[in-house]
Amino acid sequence: MDKTDGSVRVRQVIDRIDKMPSLPSVAVRILEVVQDSKSAARDLAEVISRDQGCTVKVLKLVNSAYYSFPYKITTVSHAVALLGFDCIRSLSLGLSIFALLQTKSEDHPLDREKLWEHSIGCAVWSGLIGGKVPQVNPEEAFVAGLLHDIGKVLFNEYFKRKMAEALRASEINGTPLIVAETRLLGIDHAGAGEIWAERWNLPPLIRRAIGYHHEPLGLARAEDENIRKIVGIVHVADQMTEAAKIGSAGETPLPALSPRLWELLQVTEETCWGLAPQVAAEVQRTRELFRLSEEGQPAVAGEPAGAADSTGRFQPVLQRVSTLAEWGADQEVLLREILRESAGVLNGAAALFMSVGDASLRCVASEEVPTSLHLTARRFFAQGSGRAGDEPAGPWFPLGEGDHLIGLLWVFRPEPLTQTEREFVQGVRRELLRVVKKMEESGQSRWRAQVLGQLLEDSAAMTLLTGLEELYPTLVGRGKEIARADAVTLWLVQDDRIVPVAAEGLPAAKLPRLSALPEESWAGWVLTSREPFLVESLQSARPGAERDLFRWLGYEGHLLLPLEGAGKPLGVLALHSLTSHQWAGSEVALLSTFAAHAAVAIDNALLHKSLLDQMEELRRAQAQLVQSTKLAALGELSATIAHEVNNPLTSVVGYTDLLLKSTPPDDPSYETLKVIEAEALRTREIVRELLDYARQHERSVKAVDINDTLRSVLSFTGHRLVMSNVEVRERYTHELPPLSLDPHQMKQVFVNLINNALDAMPDGGVITVGTFFVPGADRDWIEATIQDTGTGISPEHRRRIFEPFFTTKEEGRGTGLGLSVSLGIVQNHGGEILVESAPGKGSVFRVRLPVAPVAAPVG
Amino acid sequence: MRILVVDDEPQIMQLCVKILSRAGHEVEGVTRGEDALLKLAAGPVDLLVVDYKMPGLSGFEVIRRARNFQPAMRVIMITGHGTREVVGEALGGGLNGVLVKPFTPDELIQTIDAASSPAQEIS
Numbered sequence: 001m002d003k004t005d006g007s008v009r010v011r012q013v014i015d016r017i018d019k020m021p022s023l024p025s026v027a028v029r030i031l032e033v034v035q036d037s038k039s040a041a042r043d044l045a046e047v048i049s050r051d052q053g054c055t056v057k058v059l060k061l062v063n064s065a066y067y068s069f070p071y072k073i074t075t076v077s078h079a080v081a082l083l084g085f086d087c088i089r090s091l092s093l094g095l096s097i098f099a100l101l102q103t104k105s106e107d108h109p110l111d112r113e114k115l116w117e118h119s120i121g122c123a124v125w126s127g128l129i130g131g132k133v134p135q136v137n138p139e140e141a142f143v144a145g146l147l148h149d150i151g152k153v154l155f156n157e158y159f160k161r162k163m164a165e166a167l168r169a170s171e172i173n174g175t176p177l178i179v180a181e182t183r184l185l186g187i188d189h190a191g192a193g194e195i196w197a198e199r200w201n202l203p204p205l206i207r208r209a210i211g212y213h214h215e216p217l218g219l220a221r222a223e224d225e226n227i228r229k230i231v232g233i234v235h236v237a238d239q240m241t242e243a244a245k246i247g248s249a250g251e252t253p254l255p256a257l258s259p260r261l262w263e264l265l266q267v268t269e270e271t272c273w274g275l276a277p278q279v280a281a282e283v284q285r286t287r288e289l290f291r292l293s294e295e296g297q298p299a300v301a302g303e304p305a306g307a308a309d310s311t312g313r314f315q316p317v318l319q320r321v322s323t324l325a326e327w328g329a330d331q332e333v334l335l336r337e338i339l340r341e342s343a344g345v346l347n348g349a350a351a352l353f354m355s356v357g358d359a360s361l362r363c364v365a366s367e368e369v370p371t372s373l374h375l376t377a378r379r380f381f382a383q384g385s386g387r388a389g390d391e392p393a394g395p396w397f398p399l400g401e402g403d404h405l406i407g408l409l410w411v412f413r414p415e416p417l418t419q420t421e422r423e424f425v426q427g428v429r430r431e432l433l434r435v436v437k438k439m440e441e442s443g444q445s446r447w448r449a450q451v452l453g454q455l456l457e458d459s460a461a462m463t464l465l466t467g468l469e470e471l472y473p474t475l476v477g478r479g480k481e482i483a484r485a486d487a488v489t490l491w492l493v494q495d496d497r498i499v500p501v502a503a504e505g506l507p508a509a510k511l512p513r514l515s516a517l518p519e520e521s522w523a524g525w526v527l528t529s530r531e532p533f534l535v536e537s538l539q540s541a542r543p544g545a546e547r548d549l550f551r552w553l554g555y556e557g558h559l560l561l562p563l564e565g566a567g568k569p570l571g572v573l574a575l576h577s578l579t580s581h582q583w584a585g586s587e588v589a590l591l592s593t594f595a596a597h598a599a600v601a602i603d604n605a606l607l608h609k610s611l612l613d614q615m616e617e618l619r620r621a622q623a624q625l626v627q628s629t630k631l632a633a634l635g636e637l638s639a640t641i642a643h644e645v646n647n648p649l650t651s652v653v654g655y656t657d658l659l660l661k662s663t664p665p666d667d668p669s670y671e672t673l674k675v676i677e678a679e680a681l682r683t684r685e686i687v688r689e690l691l692d693y694a695r696q697h698e699r700s701v702k703a704v705d706i707n708d709t710l711r712s713v714l715s716f717t718g719h720r721l722v723m724s725n726v727e728v729r730e731r732y733t734h735e736l737p738p739l740s741l742d743p744h745q746m747k748q749v750f751v752n753l754i755n756n757a758l759d760a761m762p763d764g765g766v767i768t769v770g771t772f773f774v775p776g777a778d779r780d781w782i783e784a785t786i787q788d789t790g791t792g793i794s795p796e797h798r799r800r801i802f803e804p805f806f807t808t809k810e811e812g813r814g815t816g817l818g819l820s821v822s823l824g825i826v827q828n829h830g831g832e833i834l835v836e837s838a839p840g841k842g843s844v845f846r847v848r849l850p851v852a853p854v855a856a857p858v859g
Numbered sequence: 860m861r862i863l864v865v866d867d868e869p870q871i872m873q874l875c876v877k878i879l880s881r882a883g884h885e886v887e888g889v890t891r892g893e894d895a896l897l898k899l900a901a902g903p904v905d906l907l908v909v910d911y912k913m914p915g916l917s918g919f920e921v922i923r924r925a926r927n928f929q930p931a932m933r934v935i936m937i938t939g940h941g942t943r944e945v946v947g948e949a950l951g952g953g954l955n956g957v958l959v960k961p962f963t964p965d966e967l968i969q970t971i972d973a974a975s976s977p978a979q980e981i982s
């Protein structure tokens with residue numbers, strides 16, 4: 001060999017290498033991702049994801065049988081997380097570089113397709129062997145195997161003549177190709193490849209694999225063990241791939257492989273050969289990966305588009321479409337790709353219309369389509385269900401599921417479609433359906449996210465609605481919107497029944513109360529099991545009261561959700577559909593969240609109401625207490641005053657009387673004395689009542705029949721009643737239990753009430769006296785009522801009538817103490833006095849006394 | 860009748876004396892229980908009108924001691940509003956009448972008349 005000649009030739013090769021296009025940008029960026037940085041994984045995923053082609057290939061590969069993950073890996077980040085930074089880095093690097101090597105021109109000395117297949121075969125075999133060798137990453141072996149022959153690509157492309165010569169020499173003479181290459185080109189493909197890899201700054205492993213795949217054992221001992229092993233693997237795989245005639249790289253396989261290899265790799269030759277069937281299968285699959293070229297390579301190498309073989313040209317397109325449909329990440333882009341491919345191969349135009357999520361119409365097309373098309377598409381959608389199952393009409397191919405129309409494919413060409421072409425379109429339609437369904441799902445999840453967002457806002461607002469009258473209708477209204485149901489009903493537990501409280505979309509009046517037993521009603525079952533209850537259609541539904549109810553009302557599908565209060569079930573929220581409905585898990589989950597919020601809101605509102613009620617009761621009790629205290633204090637004071645006043649009063653009364661007895665009636669002083677006497681007597685009355693008032697706590701209690709008390713009071717006041725032109729009606733409940741009370745004091749109370757009634761009816765009227773038994777929660781009561789048809793009490797006065805000294809009577813009539821004394825007496829007996837009155841409508845005074853065990857002796 | 864009026868309030872005592880004199884009785888009045896006893900020991904009295912609450916000897920005390928030497932004497936007690944209490948106590952001691960202050964002169968006369976009829980005791 002002429003060394004000078006050789007070195008000149010080498011330089012030629014090197015110059016050529018230097019002129020090669022640079023590494024694809026994605027590969028450059030991948031190489032730039034710093035391994036040790038904290039965000040390495042994330043950065044890598046991001047870099048790869050930006051390159052559509054790379055993404056698709058990486059995902060396809062990681063989901064292949066190599067790894068057999070139980071579920072599909074759908075994003076690069078996921079892949080990086082699961083398989084590791086190194087693995088994905090190697091893979092993506094290899095794939096992106098390899099793609100670059102698919103060149104356009106023809107007439108290669110080494111059949112490009114065969115070289116391609118050989119490289120893939122070597123990659124697959126290396127990967128499989130790598131899986132068997134301890135401490136080796138199969139992915140790294142795969143990539144090394146994939147790129148090992150890039151030197152040949154260089155020669156094939158730019159040194160065609162010399163390469164052809166070398167190949168011929170190798171074939172005829174049996175010289176190893178690398179020897180022939182060195183002679184003719186000054187350097188073999190391994191060396192040239194390694195230099196090129198160096199220019200590209202590829203990792204050492206790949207460089208070594210490229211450079212030493214023919215002499216793996218030539219690597220220095222100092223070289224990293226991992227690298228030595230992998231280069232060894234590539235060598236083995238290279239040889240076996242050639243021997244198995246998977247593709248061809250223009251080499252003759254060695255007759256035997258060095259035993260030291262097996263020592264290095266710690267596997268046997270048999271094991272490696274045993275992988276052959278697996279390799280064959282994998283190779284086919286891996287080839288698919290590389291059909292997806294960004295530059296829109298022809299589907300089959302060497303065959304121009306529009307060939308006469310119609311089946312032949314559709315199949316690959318369909319395959320590509322299928323792969324895109326499965327793996328494509330950006331759905332907009334891939335839809336357009338699919339449509340373009342389809343339109344391209346048919347020489348026509350294609351468009352896809354979809355109604356996604358928010359019910360608007362979206363269109364993706366291979367090229368500009370006339371607007372009239374949009375209108376036609378809308379009409380199809382408006383007709384809605386029923387079209388999906390139909391045979392395609394003209395250029396329109398509906399995409400649907402059962403009765404539900406999801407999309408419309410339009411494929412047009414001036415000439416009518418042949419049968420084969422129609423079959424192709426059907427295939428594309430299937431693939432598109434897949435994509436569109438995925439989009440609808442993600443559209444649905446966007447809708448779900450939106451609804452969830454709204455839900456969170458709403459629930460905050462809902463919990464502020466403490467008025468139950470507002471809350472219930474709001475809940476059913478919102479529920480109907482969110483669930484997009486035909487009707488929503490809300491049921492709450494009351495004692496041992498389930499009661500309808502609100503409904504939206506169907507008349508609430510038609511809803512009955514339901515039993516709370518699980519075997520008798522669906523709602524009962526929900527309350528017991530505390531789980532959602534799904535009814536797809538009435539036919540297959542569990543028996544229960546609701547089944548007949550909704551058959552009658554005409555609703556087929558139902559979803560019942562439990563409303564859980566703090567610690568106990570509150571009720572059920574039910575959604576109804578006029579047609580049968582398959583409730584999706586995600587739907588149920590979303591609506592259960594809504595139900596949970598609703599339950600919180602209801603619980604709050606009920607608590608609020610109960611709090612308000614309690615507060616009201618407390619206020620009343622407090623008011624009464626204050627009143628009692630006031631009265632008591634007043635009582636004591638009054639007693640003291642009264643006693644003091646009694647003495648001088650005796651004198652005044654007495655002396656005035658004496659004076660009157662010694663004064664003739666016609667004396668001018670007589671009238672004056674009369675006035676004095678009257679006033680003195682009135683003072684006596686006041687003092688007497690004051691003292692009565694003060695002495696309320698003194699009583700002697702007996703068991704008394706209230707009816708007897710009232711009868712005796714009526715006879716006592718009888719004359720006055722008659723005189724006042726008042727009719728008396730007695731309405732006693734007989735056989736009332738006896739009450740423990742002080743009869744004298746109680747008579748005082750009734751006399752007071754009757755007198756008041758008489759005062760209210762100056763022109764006559766009717767007094768109705770009645771007694772009633774009133775059962776209560778913890779004790780029973782007897783109520784005695786005095787009703788009159790008199791002038792009534794205005795609301796402002798009604799509040800004050802029990803106040804001491806408050807009177808509406810004119811000067812000189814009444815002391816204003818009667819009712820306050822009466823109230824005091826009744827309260828001391830543990831009872832209360834209630835008033836109902838309105839001006840002009842008369843009044844009713846109800847004296848309520850508790851029925852208690854009789855302690856005092858009867859008498 | 861011979862009547863003795865005992866009340867620590869002079870006006871009331873005088874008033875009773877006047878009213879009863881006008882009614883034709885022989886009346887004397889004192890303002891202290893001790894003085895009453897002196898009077899009662901000195902000569903016969905048909906009717907004693909005595910206030911329940913007095914400083915020094917109470918009305919009941921006067922009655923009890925006076926019964927020692929005037930067993931046939933009738934007794935009327937004047938009281939403020941504590942009727943029941945007086946009645947209760949009186950059931951043991953025996954009173955012939957109770958006057959509740961403030962009373963009118965007519966009430967006084969009526970009570971006296973009622974008390975002076977034979978064998979009359981409050982029950």
